[in-house]
Amino acid sequence: MFSLTHAPILMVVILLTAAFIVPLLRKHLLVAKALFLGAGLLVTILSFLVAWNVLENGTMVYNVGGWAAPHGIALVVDAFAAYVSLVISVISLVIFWFAVFAPREVKHEVGYYALILLLTAAMHGIVMAGDIFNLFVFVEISSLAAVAIIAVKGTKESIEASFRYLILSALGSGGLLFSIALLFMVTGHLNMDLMRQTLEVTAGQYPLNVLTALAFMVVGLGVKSALFPLHIWLPDAHANAPTASSALLSGLVVKVYIVALMRIAYMTLGMELFYLLPIRQILLVMASLAIVAGSVFAIVQDNIKRLLAFSTVAQVGYIFLGFSLLSARAVEGAVWHILIHAIMKTLLFLAVGVVIHQSGYKKISQLHGLGRRMPLTFACITLGALSMVGIPGTAGFISKLYLALGALDAGQAIFAVLILLSSLLSAVYYFPLIITAYFGHDASPTVVEPSLAVQLPLVVLAIAVLFYGLMPSILLPLVRQTALLITR
Amino acid sequence: MWLFWQFRRLCTKVNTMHDMVLEVVNRLLLPFIQLFGMYILFHGHLSPGGGFSGGAVIGASLILYSLTFRFARVKHRLDHDTSVFFEAAGALIYVAIGFVGLFFGYNFLTNRGVFPLGVPGQLWSSGMILIITLALGAKVSGTILSLFQELLEGGSDEHGNP
Numbered sequence: 001m002f003s004l005t006h007a008p009i010l011m012v013v014i015l016l017t018a019a020f021i022v023p024l025l026r027k028h029l030l031v032a033k034a035l036f037l038g039a040g041l042l043v044t045i046l047s048f049l050v051a052w053n054v055l056e057n058g059t060m061v062y063n064v065g066g067w068a069a070p071h072g073i074a075l076v077v078d079a080f081a082a083y084v085s086l087v088i089s090v091i092s093l094v095i096f097w098f099a100v101f102a103p104r105e106v107k108h109e110v111g112y113y114a115l116i117l118l119l120t121a122a123m124h125g126i127v128m129a130g131d132i133f134n135l136f137v138f139v140e141i142s143s144l145a146a147v148a149i150i151a152v153k154g155t156k157e158s159i160e161a162s163f164r165y166l167i168l169s170a171l172g173s174g175g176l177l178f179s180i181a182l183l184f185m186v187t188g189h190l191n192m193d194l195m196r197q198t199l200e201v202t203a204g205q206y207p208l209n210v211l212t213a214l215a216f217m218v219v220g221l222g223v224k225s226a227l228f229p230l231h232i233w234l235p236d237a238h239a240n241a242p243t244a245s246s247a248l249l250s251g252l253v254v255k256v257y258i259v260a261l262m263r264i265a266y267m268t269l270g271m272e273l274f275y276l277l278p279i280r281q282i283l284l285v286m287a288s289l290a291i292v293a294g295s296v297f298a299i300v301q302d303n304i305k306r307l308l309a310f311s312t313v314a315q316v317g318y319i320f321l322g323f324s325l326l327s328a329r330a331v332e333g334a335v336w337h338i339l340i341h342a343i344m345k346t347l348l349f350l351a352v353g354v355v356i357h358q359s360g361y362k363k364i365s366q367l368h369g370l371g372r373r374m375p376l377t378f379a380c381i382t383l384g385a386l387s388m389v390g391i392p393g394t395a396g397f398i399s400k401l402y403l404a405l406g407a408l409d410a411g412q413a414i415f416a417v418l419i420l421l422s423s424l425l426s427a428v429y430y431f432p433l434i435i436t437a438y439f440g441h442d443a444s445p446t447v448v449e450p451s452l453a454v455q456l457p458l459v460v461l462a463i464a465v466l467f468y469g470l471m472p473s474i475l476l477p478l479v480r481q482t483a484l485l486i487t488r
Numbered sequence: 489m490w491l492f493w494q495f496r497r498l499c500t501k502v503n504t505m506h507d508m509v510l511e512v513v514n515r516l517l518l519p520f521i522q523l524f525g526m527y528i529l530f531h532g533h534l535s536p537g538g539g540f541s542g543g544a545v546i547g548a549s550l551i552l553y554s555l556t557f558r559f560a561r562v563k564h565r566l567d568h569d570t571s572v573f574f575e576a577a578g579a580l581i582y583v584a585i586g587f588v589g590l591f592f593g594y595n596f597l598t599n600r601g602v603f604p605l606g607v608p609g610q611l612w613s614s615g616m617i618l619i620i621t622l623a624l625g626a627k628v629s630g631t632i633l634s635l636f637q638e639l640l641e642g643g644s645d646e647h648g649n650p
Contacts, residue, residue, distance in 0.1 A: 009596045013583060020579040023572060065597040066589070 004053050007046045008062045008075045008128050011085065014039050014046075015121035022114045029109065033100045036113045040089070040096040043124070047082075047089040054082040055477055061130065069191050076130030076192070079481035080267075084127045084259050084338065086478075088252055091342045092120045094457045095251075098350050099244040101453040103357050106152045106242055115152065116248065119145035123256045132180050132268070133190045135260060139176060143169045143224065146253050149245040150237050161236035168223055168233045175220025182213035183269075192268045199270060214273060217264055218283070225257035227283075227320060228290030231313045235297075238309035243353025246305065250312045251346035255338050258319055266323075266486050274326075283324035288418055290317025295425035302363045304352050307429060308345065311388065314422065315341045321415060322403050323486070330406020331483040337399040339475070340387075340468060344396060347384040347461035351377050354454060359447045364433050368440025373447040378437050380458040385430035387465045390423045395468035507556075514556045521549040525625075532621035533614040539624025546625065547632030554636070568641070571634035578627025585616050585623070 018039035025032035054060060054077055062075040077085075099116060106112045122145060125138035147169065151162035184190060186206045187198040203210045219230070226234040238250050266274075274280050294314030301307040315337070322334025354377050356362055359370060371378040387394035400419055407415035449455065468474075525545035532538030550566060589598030599605075603615030612618070 006590060006596065013586065013596070017580065017583050020576045020583075024576050063595055065599065066595045066601075 004049055005060070005062065007050045007053075008060060008077050009064060011043050011046050011050070011089070012121050012125050012128070014042055015117050015124065019114045019117035019121060022117065023110050026108075026110050032110050032113060036117065037093075037096055037100060039117060040093040040120075043120075044089040044093045047086045047124075050077055051082040051086045051478060054079055055481070069194060070189070073134055074130035074191060074193075075128045077128050078485055079478055080259070080263070080335075080485050081128045083335070083475075083478045083482050084256070085124050087339045087342055088120065088123050088127065088256070091251055091346055092116075092123075092248065094460060095244050095247050095346060095350070098247070098454070098457045101451070101456075102243060102353070103450075103454075105244075105357075107154060108152070112149065112152055112242075115145050115149050116244070119149065119248065119253065123252060126256050126260050130192055131190050132183065132192055132195065132264065135263070136173075136176055136180055139224070139257070139260060140173055142253065142256065143173060146249060149248070150241040152245070153240065153242045155240065157236070158240040161233070161240045165233045165237045168230075172220040172223035175216040175223070177220075179213035179216035179220065182209045182216070185209060186213075192263070196268050196270060199268075203270075203273070210269065210273065211277065214265060214269060214277065214279065217261065218279060221257045221261040221264075222286075225254050225261065226313055226316055228286050228293055228313065228317060231290070231294075231316075234313060235306050235309040238312060238349075239303060239305040243350060243357070246308075246353065247346040247349040250309065250349055251342040254312065254316055255319065255342065258316070258323070259338070262323060262486060267488075271488075280324050280326065283320055284415075287317045287320035287324060288415065290314060291321065291418060291422045292425075295422050295429065298429045299425065301429070302365055304356070304362060304364055304367075304433065305349070307364070307433075308348055308352060311426065311429070312345060314426070315345070315388075318399070318403060318419075321419075322406060325403075325406050325410045325412065325415065326487060327406045327409035328483055328487055329402050329409050331486050332479055333399050333402030333404075333406050335479050335482045335486075336402055336472070340395040340399045343461055343464050343468070344384050344387045347380060347458060347465065348388070350461070351381045351384065351458050354450050354458070355381070358450055359444060361444075364436055366443075367433070367437045368444075369437070369442035370444060370447060371434075371437035372442060373444065374449050376449060376455055377458060378434075380462040381437070382434050383462045383465050385434055387469065388430055389427045393466070393469050395465045395472075397469060398472045510556050514552060518549055518553060521552070522546055525549060525629075529621055529625040530611065530618070533617040534609065534611070539621045540628050542621070543625035543628025544632060547629035550629065550633045551636045554633075566633065568634060568637045571630045571637060574626050574630030575634055576630075578623045578625070578630060581623035581626070582620055585619055588616075 018035055022032050022035055025035070050060070059079075060077040062077070063069070064073045064075065066072070096116065099113065119142055122138045122142035126135055126142060129135040129138060147162050147166045150165060151159050180190075183195065183199075186202050186209045187195045189195045189198055199210070223230045234254075238246050241249060291314050294310050294312075294317060298307050298310035298314065301310060319334045319337050319341070322330045322332075322337060325331075355367070355370065355374065358374065358377075359367075361367060361370070383394065387396035390396045390400040400423065404416040404419045407413065407419065522545075525542050527542075528537035528545060529539070529542035532542065554566065586597040589602050590596055592598070592602045594602060597616075599615045599617065605615050606613030608614070
């Protein structure tokens with residue numbers, strides 16, 4: 001009865017439905033947790049099936065309500081959407097598990113689960129929307145849920161950070177909506193496919209509208225995805241959120257907006273615009289600045305979570321760099337980096353959250369000798385940090401290799417040098433963490449490892465880091481098809 | 489300073505006051521407000537209006553009710569759990585309607601071919617749109633009321649502790 005054709009909408013609907021049921025189960029916490037995890041697991045299975053189906057049979061288009069494109073709303077699952085929603089569902093399942101079994105950090109647990117479910121549903125929606133206005137609606141849902149999962153911690157800093165995030169992300173939404181309105185003015189369509197076909201004719205007639213729309217789009221989604229000069233909300237927001245939220249925000253949410261930008265700017269507006277405007281050069285400069293400045297800011301941080309947050313700013317720069325270099329291998333590298341950074345950063349945020357909870361220390365300088373007290377957790381952190389630096393054999397090496405080769409392909413060797421330089425910089429800020437943890441004097445002999453259920457997500461992610469470092473070929477067909485879609 | 493104390497005295501008085509005028513007027517007004525909300529809901533597929541506007545009117549009437557009459561009395565009739573329940577139930581009915589199309593072998597949220605469409609322009613027409621409007625009305629009124637109650641409780645947890 002449920003053939004695979006319905007899977008895309010089911011992924012969004014299952015998560016949304018769970019998000020509405022979970023808050024009702026305040027008195028039955030166990031049922032709520034089971035539902036939360038069950039929804040995540042079901043969606044993960046569906047996303048694997050969808051990805052397999054897209055690889056076998058090509059793009060899936062689903063018309064909600066049975067109405068075809070000009071009138072109805074379509075979900076379009078191409079290789080890009082299938083890949084990113086696979087990443088989202090797998091990583092978020094790991095974070096779901098952590099949120100259920102980790103020590104409690106928020107007051108209303110069921111409300112927190114509902115927000116996470118809402119955020120995940122919205123992320124799947126953004127990735128799969130074939131309709132530019134629905135994309136905006138999902139962007140709004142995800143922004144509000146993302147703000148809420150920071151504020152839910154209830155400390156003074158987290159509320160301040162989330163308020164700043166709310167204001168800036170509302171500005172970004174305004175820009176996005178304005179650009180959608182301008183595009184609708186020119187094309188008369190909201191469906192991305194039809195929009196692209198119409199733009200081929202009308203873009204030349206109304207160049208100002210399209211250019212303004214593009215500018216607002218890049219700034220609006222740039223704020224949300226924390227591209228360098230627009231990143232100022234990120235460090236506070238990601239550093240002061242509860243552990244599971246930090247991992248979700250840094251690992252997935254930031255990247256989903258990049259995907260949205262790619263879908264609209266590259267795949268709807270078309271490449272011709274990019275050769276008319278210096279937008280590629282602007283993005284390249286911003287991405288390079290992000291890589292350098294994010295790393296430099298991270299070096300001076302003593303608070304571990306702020307360090308990780310600034311490292312996210314730098315890593316977002318990598319993804320933008322790959323997408324704006326636009327050679328085949330650079331785009332492949334950026335697509336790889338969406339997955340690999342999600343794994344590494346989730347691993348690091350979760351592990352650091354565990355360390356902070358078990359020891360109460362938030363600063364690197366306090367971690368003396370903790371590596372001997374929490375061997376498994378710190379082994380995971382070390383692996384994540386090595387991968388961040390890009391040591392061969394870990395996953396981080398693969399994406400950096402592709403990005404560097406892509407920079408050479410594009411004939412801009414300076415960016416390959418930049419990637420190498422920033423690897424050295426990330427070594428400068430990640431290694432003190434490891435060195436203090438393993439080689440300091442044993443300052444806190446009472447700290448113990450958390451329970452096995454809490455460590456399971458860390459171990460799974462650490463294995464994934466090694467796995468993709470040694471055998472990256474598993475997802476290669478999907479990545480390659482995605483890159484082809486973007487550079488088309 | 490004197491003004492401030494007067495104002496404060498007035499506020500505390502209002503808080504504990506049982507205002508006859510308000511109660512009588514509201515007893516008269518409330519049924520009409522709610523009837524109007526229902527009208528907007530039921531005619532959502534025929535005239536301007538629909539789930540959100542109708543639900544907002546009904547939700548506003550519920551807020552008026554709990555503002556006029558004592559909170560304590562309202563609380564055992566329309567407590568926070570009830571409004572949260574309506575909030576969730578509205579959304580769940582919407583999703584359930586979507587699944588009906590799936591069970592009949594059509595796409596999610598299909599109307600034509602699954603629900604009887606009736607004669608356009610009449611009250612009982614348009615298949616699932618009417619049901620969806622009603623569900624949305626329940627959701628919106630529940631949400632508005634529960635937002636109000638959340639503000640009343642001042643962000644305290646389920647035991648009333650701040």
